[in-house]
Amino acid sequence: MNSPRHDPAHRTLTVVGGGVIGLTCALTAADAGWRVRVLDAGTDERASWVAGGMLGSLGEGIPGEEASLALSVESVRLWPALAKRLDDPRVVTATDSLFVAASATDLEYLRHLADFVWAGGPRSESALQPITGRDIRTLEPSLSSRLVGGYRAIGEWSVDNRRLLEALRATVATAGVEVISARVVSLTDLDDPGPDSQILLAAGLGTTALWPGVELHPAKGEILRLSRTRWSVPPPGHVVRARLHGRAVYLVPRADGVVVGATQYEAEGMTDRTPQAGGVADLLADAIEVLPGLRTYELTEAAAGLRPCTADGLPIVTRVDARTVVATGHGRNGIVLAPGTAERVLSILEGVEE
Ligand SMILES: Cc1cc2nc3c(=O)[nH]c(=O)nc-3n(C[C@H](O)[C@H](O)[C@H](O)COP(=O)(O)OP(=O)(O)OC[C@H]3O[C@@H](n4cnc5c(N)ncnc54)[C@H](O)[C@@H]3O)c2cc1C
Incomplete structure (x- = not known):
């Protein structure tokens, strides 16, 4: 036209x-x-x-979704200029992400993504480094000592x-x-x-x-906001994307806490924005397993949103x-x-x- x-x-x-x-x-x-x-x-x-x-490019790389990954990689390149235009230092909350696994099976899953999509997919500006359990604790001392390894995506931001x-x-x-x-x-x-x-x-x-x-169809997702108290460990400096017994949970840093997300399932309709107890319980349990110090954080918000999704x-x-x-x-x-x-x-x- x-x-x-x-x-x-x-x-x-x-x-x-x-x-x-x-x-x-x-x-x-x-x-x-x-x-x-x-x-x-x-x-x-x-x-x-x-x-x-999360400004996920590597982190959103899923086999079969190469076209979507290519769009993300292209858009990530434009993000530094947008951040500069906004000129507000409070917008960007992390510049690197950690992909961490709780078991050998979870680590194998991350390896599969790394080999199949991250290495073979569209070229990203972000660099991907394998990390051991020990590296995880050096980079983020408050993460669980049971995490066995994963990857560090340098340049994968959050806002x-x-x-x-x-x-x-x-x-x-x-x-x-x-x-x-x-x-x-x-x-x-x-x-x-x-x-x-x-x-x-x-x-x-x-x-x-x-x-x-x-x-469009709505893909519902529960998401939590936690704030640190004076007894708490500080929030992580990286985005932490964990694979935990086959489930995914992420922790996105904020100045005063973390955002923990997110579930994903078909919504009942275009107004179904009430969080379900099960989704909230799973996110909290998984997040605390990844970062045990979250127990002393305050749960300030449990919400659900609807992602506007297309068929392809x-x-x-x-x-x-x-x-x-x-x-x-x-x-x-x-x-x-x-x-x-x-x-x-x-x-x-x-x-x-x-
Ligand atoms: C739980 C959850 C976690 C997410 N995490 C991430 C993430 O980490 N990274 C990421 O990149 N994306 C994430 N997303 C996806 C992201 O939030 C959406 O893709 C994005 O917000 C879509 O933006 P939008 O402006 O199209 O729609 P919206 O943010 O929904 O904005 C639409 C706006 O249009 C207005 N509007 C609607 N109808 C009318 C009307 N008739 N007249 C006037 N105004 C109208 C609404 O009031 C609203 O302000 C997440 C989504 C959810 C639900």
Whole structure:
């Protein structure tokens, strides 16, 4: 489908959705000279608000998902420039990740990923080093002495997703973007500022109601927030991604604690955001097994979010008519993919890519 090349003096963009995708796209477009406004329905429905904040490229490498891994690797390369643009030292919480195993079988699983995907997949900027149990304790002394080994992914970052949203909102404001609290019920209700106006639909799961051809399903996930007390060991300095008796659990550092995540299963519907006791119990038990000192942390939040997923696991970033572009379906990787998607959206808006 042909897209118009817009007159730079009159290019206006309305972004529907103020999650990580909508705000990052708004910032990239504003920096390229577009006049941008964002309409957003609020925090309650926002996957970006509950997320863990891992910028996983190597860590999200799963056999059969090479195309998704390639997108993550490409987007990870853009993250340092985005972090610099945001200019908020509280956003990035770790620059390396540890993949750790609790048993020989778990270690074999990590080796399989390393051989099959990490070594043979798309080239990543991150470097992967095998580590022993002893190395784990040198790097993170408070992790369990029962961990047998794993890998260190140097350059695999994490961010504080809530600080990220705050920093994005502050930065788009200084770039002249207006963020308006509003639920868009129909695109025909949007006022049309002129022939060169464009709409970006970046409403996460909410996109299906606004553009019915976009099919998404919600993958629910429980996730916990723990804060250290004065009796606690400090939070880890790395993202810790553990394989524990066949299950996965991750610990993502925050300034004052950790985020522990995350379960993943089909939700009952588009509003099923109440955490289940079983998911919370498993995450807590596994996290404490990995870092026993978490026992003295306070459990400050148990939440569940809905990942906006597509059938093929790849995000939908495409023009759907002469005035409308869609960017949604980022599944479990929306934070890592945000700068890559923002570049693709800008190319589509400017007619460089369809
Ligand atoms: C438990 C969990 C852990 C995760 N961990 C990670 C991780 O570690 N790393 C990672 O990269 N990703 C992670 N994700 C995935 C990531 O959170 C999502 O892919 C990402 O947030 C999607 O961003 P989005 O902006 O498309 O959607 P959302 O964040 O859901 O934002 C959509 C926005 O659109 C607004 N909206 C909806 N409908 C309308 C409407 N009609 N009008 C106006 N506004 C509307 C909503 O209010 C919301 O603010 C995780 C997700 C979950 C649930």
